[in-house]
Amino acid sequence: MKTLAYAAQKAGAELATFSIDRREPSETDVVIDILFCGICHSDLHQLKDEWGGATFPMVPGHEIVGRVKHAGKAVTKFKTGDLVGVGCMVDSCRACRQCDEHHEQFCEKGCAYTYNGTAMDRTTRTFGGYSKQVVVTESFVLRIPDSLDPASAAPLLCAGVTTWSPLRQWGCKKGDRVGVVGLGGLGHMAVKLAASMGAEVTMLSTSTAKEADARRLGATEFAVTRDPNTFKRLAGTFDLLIDTISAEHDVAAHLGLLKPFGTMVLLGVPPKPSAIGAFSLIGGNKRLVGSLIGGIKETQEMLDYCGKHGIVSDVEVIAMKDANASFERMLKGDVRYRFVLDLSTLT
Numbered sequence: 006m007k008t009l010a011y012a013a014q015k016a017g018a019e020l021a022t023f024s025i026d027r028r029e030p031s032e033t034d035v036v037i038d039i040l041f042c043g044i045c046h047s048d049l050h051q052l053k054d055e056w057g058g059a060t061f062p063m064v065p066g067h068e069i070v071g072r073v074k075h076a077g078k079a080v081t082k083f084k085t086g087d088l089v090g091v092g093c094m095v096d097s098c099r100a101c102r103q104c105d106e107h108h109e110q111f112c113e114k115g116c117a118y119t120y121n122g123t124a125m126d127r128t129t130r131t132f133g134g135y136s137k138q139v140v141v142t143e144s145f146v147l148r149i150p151d152s153l154d155p156a157s158a159a160p161l162l163c164a165g166v167t168t169w170s171p172l173r174q175w176g177c178k179k180g181d182r183v184g185v186v187g188l189g190g191l192g193h194m195a196v197k198l199a200a201s202m203g204a205e206v207t208m209l210s211t212s213t214a215k216e217a218d219a220r221r222l223g224a225t226e227f228a229v230t231r232d233p234n235t236f237k238r239l240a241g242t243f244d245l246l247i248d249t250i251s252a253e254h255d256v257a258a259h260l261g262l263l264k265p266f267g268t269m270v271l272l273g274v275p276p277k278p279s280a281i282g283a284f285s286l287i288g289g290n291k292r293l294v295g296s297l298i299g300g301i302k303e304t305q306e307m308l309d310y311c312g313k314h315g316i317v318s319d320v321e322v323i324a325m326k327d328a329n330a331s332f333e334r335m336l337k338g339d340v341r342y343r344f345v346l347d348l349s350t351l352t
């Protein structure tokens with residue numbers, strides 16, 4: 006099945022139209038007409054091969070929302086016309102302990118990422134949502150609540166679940182002091198979700214430019230990380246820190262902001278490692294942890310929660326021809342707060 010897509014032919018190359026093959030749908034597959042796809046900073050890291058091992062041609066995109074065009078005979082959860090989503094994974098072994106425990110992202114055989122990866126046959130390459138159609142096995146398709154705007158819901162498939170998962174894992178609750186570091190796609194979802202759980206949210210950003218937005222999104226305090234005084238003023242005040250910064254920064258300095266027994270979660274994946282002295286963790290029994298997206302079950306729980314509470318992403322919907330320019334803006338931190346591609350403009 007030929008599908009029109011936007012692809013980069015090599016690392017650092019601009020995206021341009023490209024024809025890809027999607028598999029013929031099996032009985033358990035869902036064929037989705039893609040309406041919208043969010044642009045995650047991970048798309049940019051991988052397009053530039055900043056993490057190593059990227060494969061080209063690459064069609065990025067793992068924040069996919071669309072309508073079911075066709076559901077295979079054995080599909081039970083979806084029918085033609087349903088509003089559905091696909092996130093960072095399109096399959097896993099579905100038999101190992103991690104899969105049994107709904108942590109498909111840690112499948113012992115290695116999950117099938119939506120793009121820049123392979124299907125479980127480890128041969129067929131995967132292509133993402135910067136394309137007109139995708140074929141996905143029904144177990145990895147998510148229901149999008151009808152109450153949510155499809156374009157604004159797309160970023161929930163990665164930015165939403167990536168921030169939801171650690172907030173739940175680390176027990177974010179009413180009255181907790183949560184600091185969100187970096188106000189981009191992930192950061193703005195972290196602020197919305199933590200505030201909806203009753204936390205007192207402080208936004209830590211590089212400048213004051215986004216202060217009014219941070220307060221509108223639900224933060225009650227705002228601090229500038231380029232001001233060294235911030236690290237003195239807020240030392241020892243947070244139960245939980247959610248670090249979404251995409252570039253090199255001083256992780257150890259941020260650990261100083263935690264209360265004893267506090268937890269700092271790394272979500273951002275800067276290409277270079279960060280140095281952390283043992284004392285910055287030992288002084289106060291602090292935890293420095295990571296978190297990778299979320300499993301399929303918790304992604305559906307997050308979507309249902311967002312449907313119930315009316316939570317979506319703040320998006321700037323753009324045409325395909327503006328995708329390359331949006332990467333430049335993303336690098337400058339000029340995103341309010343997620344670019345979303347309108348696939349009807351891909352012709």
Ligand code: NAP
Binds near residue numbers: 212
């Ligand atoms: P984004 O929209 O570009 O936001 C990143 C934010 O980081 C910027 O808005 C900026 O916030 C801050 N920032 C950028 N450069 C900085 C610098 N040099 N120093 C300090 N702050 C800086 O990116 P995103 O899509 O939210 O993704 C963020 C990171 O998470 C990326 O590395 C991405 O690959 C990663 N990610 C991880 C997972 C996971 O599963 N763990 C999932 C998705 C994405 P301010 O303007 O407020 O300063």
Ligand code: ZN
Binds near residue numbers: 046047067
């Ligand atoms: Zn992502």
Ligand code: ZN
Binds near residue numbers: 098103115
């Ligand atoms: Zn598995």
